[in-house]
Amino acid sequence: MKSYSEALEELRRNGRLRQLTETESGKSHIVRDGMPMLNLSSNDYLGIAQEESLWRAFLEETPPERLLPSAASSRLLTGNHPAYTRLEELLTQLYDRPAALVFNSGYHANSGILPAIADNRTLILADKLIHASLIDGLHLGHAPYIRYRHNDYQHLEALLREKAHNFDTVIIATESIFSMDGDICDLPRLIALKREFPNVMLYVDEAHAIGVRGQHGLGLCEEYDCIANIDMLVVTFGKAIASVGAALLCNRDIKEWLVNTMRPFIFTTALPPINVEWTYYVLSHLDAMNDKRRYLAAIAQRVNDAITRCKGETGSRSHIVPYIIGDAAEAQAEAVRMQRLGFYLMPVRPPTVPAGTSRLRISLHAACHNADIERLIAALTQRDEV
Numbered sequence: 001m002k003s004y005s006e007a008l009e010e011l012r013r014n015g016r017l018r019q020l021t022e023t024e025s026g027k028s029h030i031v032r033d034g035m036p037m038l039n040l041s042s043n044d045y046l047g048i049a050q051e052e053s054l055w056r057a058f059l060e061e062t063p064p065e066r067l068l069p070s071a072a073s074s075r076l077l078t079g080n081h082p083a084y085t086r087l088e089e090l091l092t093q094l095y096d097r098p099a100a101l102v103f104n105s106g107y108h109a110n111s112g113i114l115p116a117i118a119d120n121r122t123l124i125l126a127d128k129l130i131h132a133s134l135i136d137g138l139h140l141g142h143a144p145y146i147r148y149r150h151n152d153y154q155h156l157e158a159l160l161r162e163k164a165h166n167f168d169t170v171i172i173a174t175e176s177i178f179s180m181d182g183d184i185c186d187l188p189r190l191i192a193l194k195r196e197f198p199n200v201m202l203y204v205d206e207a208h209a210i211g212v213r214g215q216h217g218l219g220l221c222e223e224y225d226c227i228a229n230i231d232m233l234v235v236t237f238g239k240a241i242a243s244v245g246a247a248l249l250c251n252r253d254i255k256e257w258l259v260n261t262m263r264p265f266i267f268t269t270a271l272p273p274i275n276v277e278w279t280y281y282v283l284s285h286l287d288a289m290n291d292k293r294r295y296l297a298a299i300a301q302r303v304n305d306a307i308t309r310c311k312g313e314t315g316s317r318s319h320i321v322p323y324i325i326g327d328a329a330e331a332q333a334e335a336v337r338m339q340r341l342g343f344y345l346m347p348v349r350p351p352t353v354p355a356g357t358s359r360l361r362i363s364l365h366a367a368c369h370n371a372d373i374e375r376l377i378a379a380l381t382q383r384d385e386v
């Protein structure tokens with residue numbers, strides 16, 4: 001490799017250098033360089049990460065001996081604190097599935113599960129727009145894989161008809177809500193497709209949907225009443241759940257196999273019990289957060305309708321709404337303009353999204369006030385009148 005400084009300079013020239021910017025965050029705003037801005041780039045979709053009353057209640061209600069700040073070893077050694085079992089039991093109850101296994105993060109889960117469960121007699125068919133952690137899972141494993149065109153189930157079906165009989169198992173991997181476009185996969189259609197083949201399993205990542213969708217906040221799988229039909233359901237706790245970690249809902253054999261073979265499960269120190277207890281606490285209060293879910297859905301609809309009126313269909317079916325600008329430099333300029341107006345929005349440009357579809361990604365959360373939303377819509381649409 002040429003020198004790091006030259007390589008960095010090239011990134012800088014191409015406008016692709018990533019930097020860590022110190023950020024102070026409050027309930028719905030962040031402060032950068034002394035300037036408060038409405039945070040529209042957060043994954044704290046229910047707005048509970050900053051809800052002081054909730055974590056104060058958690059600390060008061062939980063006995064101090066359960067609030068250990070470190071597990072001090074892997075779960076397979078001496079780190080298997082009762083908190084993990086309690087959380088896994090809660091998850092199996094909530095989702096009514098045979099087994100749950102907790103991981104340190106969604107990244108650990110997605111990069112480790114596929115390599116552990118798929119050998120070279122397994123074919124993985126993965127949506128073109130899956131998250132980087134799943135892509136790493138594809139690369140780290142030994143199973144052949146094909147990426148089907150995003151949400152294109154005719155393409156997926158053609159691949160299944162052509163290839164499925166050549167393999168012991170086929171795994172279809174998708175997200176439920178996609179992070180860049182805020183569109184969703186068609187779970188009933190995927191399940192119907194899976195049923196046409198004797199050897200197909202479904203892997204669904206609900207990172208952006210847990211907490212937010214479904215009557216009890218369990219995700220899109222609950223909204224579509226199909227939890228039991230998803231063989232491997234990944235949920236993560238760092239977004240709407242305002243914690244850290246992830247879990248897989250699956251059958252008992254898959255869980256036991258992962259405990260025996262999954263490297264990012266075996267070779268890492270388990271999450272600190274205090275975090276696991278907090279996840280448990282938030283999940284046990286999720287049912288009571290329907291007002292937040294409804295409010296988030298309502299403001300998402302308003303922002304989506306407003307953008308649709310001035311730009312055409314956004315394609316979003318969730319609280320993540322893309323505002324497509326097209327040109328990468330223009331998207332950057334628009335992000336700067338919106339930040340000056342007090343809205344913290346980030347431009348998303350190639351290679352993260354296809355050329356010509358650079359955009360602002362609006363990630364709404366339940367701590368946005370109605371007045372914030374009115375101002376946001378005015379600021380966005382003002383540009384189109386110029």
Ligand SMILES: *Cc1c(COP(=O)(O)O)cnc(C)c1O
Pocket residue numbers: 104105106107108110131133175179205207208236237238245246
């Ligand atoms: C954020 C995200 C992850 C990673 O989860 P972490 O717990 O933050 O590591 C995995 N999948 C998707 C779709 C995500 O958006």
